[in-house]
Amino acid sequence: MTRQPRPEPTTPAQRWAFFAVISLGLFLISLDNSILYTALPELNAQLETTPTQALWILNAYPLVLCGLLLGTGALGDKIGHRLMFLSGLMIFGIASLTAAFAPTAWVLVVARGFLGLGAATMMPATLALIRLTFADEQERNTAIGIWSSVAVIGAAVGPLIGGALLEVFWWGSVFLINVPIVVAAIVLTVWLAPENLPNPHKHFDVLSSVYALIALSGLTVAIKEAANPDRTPALLSVAIVAAFIGAVLFTRRQNTLVDPLLTFDIFRSRLFTGGVIAAAGSMFVLIGAELQTVQKLQLVDALSPLQAGFAVVAMAAGAFPASVLGGANLHRVGFLPLIAGGFAGCAGGVVMLVWGSQLQSLPVEVSALALVGLSAGAVMSVSSIAILGAAPMHRSGMAAGVEEVSYEFGTLLTVAITGSLLARWQLVSQSVEYDGAYTFAYHRVLIVLAVISVLLALGTWWCFRDNPKSGDVAQEVR
Structure with missing residues (x-):
């Protein structure tokens, strides 16, 4: 007797229990983008890294993740998204063990690359499994909104978790913590997920x-x-x-290709293009401010990793409610105030962050970080809906891939650009004191982020100038 495929989760309890497992995997992916931020100063000292090695330790993960995302989505269609999710978890767990005990900086870079491979393998599966699990559109939109907020929270609380671990353990603990979570997620996926549904006719290039x-x-x-x-x-x-x-x-x-990963005519829709710009831009500003501030709080203000982590967790405190409320109220307020207004708020928050740093006032800096998180969370809450809703039905898979790549591309760019500019401006600073040079560079990086936030506000205002709402974005690419 052949075994019948396990039915899709049908009751609300089954659907949301499985969604919790999917969210656990996504949380790991976003967490590893930022958990190193508080650990980097100690890691640099222990492994004696050069500035170039430190940047590659940060960048290897989003680089591989971003580069493979479009392809792994198609591979998931071919071999089944449940199998892809489980495979990604296993790769992620093994790479985490390797990274935790890396003896040299370049070994850690390679391990971070394999972490990116694991993340790229399971990330498209998280969104695909949500679409398979939730048939009701309103329930699915709610799940996608929470899915986006989980990614924001993971990125925002990474420095806090990293700082807490460094209070007790060595820098490798920021990777070792992934292992028990991976094991739990694998067990729960095997228990709760529906049967794997491969499509052997799907082409993977x-x-x-x-x-x-x-x-x-x-x-x-x-x-x-x-x-x-x-x-x-x-x-x-x-x-x-x-x-x-x-x-x-x-x-x-x-x-x-008969079934390409990306055709650029999909960007003819300004709503789709606006969603992509919003997704990438929100991560650029959020991660750029978080990465540079958590370093500055340790290297200049002499905060411990845990104290620095507590300070930047204000971003999560602002981002989570904004992510949930933005998606839930999109049908009332429309895209324009949430996205263009969100970027304007980001600009104000970054300027406030410069002011707080000049005053040497931690309360002002924490309030500024909360404003950046609140504003970026509002943008992210609806960016995915714009991207997925504005794409034609026959390109929904392509749109999902672009949506995921957009967030990771924003992270990749901000680590490369803000990290490189910080190092450059430290070198060209006329200050003879290291702290003075770092502050000089830090403020200029924040000014760059503020200017980019203003440009993003103007660009997305043009894309969403008619202020469409959730029901207005479904259209064919012309």
């Missing part, structure tokens, strides 16, 4: 993912070298050429 990684790697190296006063012209040239060739090869490859 490895070359597209390779070309995307080449393009993003070249872009990352080019950003780092361009910001480096002691840049190597040959390396900068090679990086620019690699980014260009990778992008060209990726684009040409899509034109030859």
